[in-house]
Amino acid sequence: MTKCPICEKGTLKKVIEEHKMFGVSLGKYPGEKCTNCREVFTDGSVMAKIEAVAKQKGIWGLGKKTKIAKAGNSLAVRIPQEIAKYLKLKIGEEAYIHPEQNKLVIEV
Ligand SMILES: [Zn+2]
Numbered sequence: 392m393t394k395c396p397i398c399e400k401g402t403l404k405k406v407i408e409e410h411k412m413f414g415v416s417l418g419k420y421p422g423e424k425c426t427n428c429r430e431v432f433t434d435g436s437v438m439a440k441i442e443a444v445a446k447q448k449g450i451w452g453l454g455k456k457t458k459i460a461k462a463g464n465s466l467a468v469r470i471p472q473e474i475a476k477y478l479k480l481k482i483g484e485e486a487y488i489h490p491e492q493n494k495l496v497i498e499v
């Protein structure tokens with residue numbers, strides 16, 4: 392049995408886990424999960440496969456940095472072109488914005 396390199400308490404158990412990126416399922420892949428901290432370890436060749444699927448689905452690299460700007464008395468968030476394209480956002484479209492714990496969620 393392999394000891395978990397992160398918590399050093401649990402042992403690693405073979406599992407088949409569903410991988411997701413931005414809430415989109417990329418399929419189920421083999422990996423090893425710690426019985427204590429639940430960290431999942433995936434080897435390089437599996438990671439490459441997951442990356443290829445994410446690219447195929449057009450979601451690879453969609454997580455981007457953006458700056459909050461001033462817009463009158465409010466603040467404005469710039470949405471990168473790639474994300475706008477992926478979500479097919481249109482100018483003038485209505486969006487619903489709200490906090491979720493300490494995150495900002497924009498629903499379109
Ligand atoms: Zn662990």
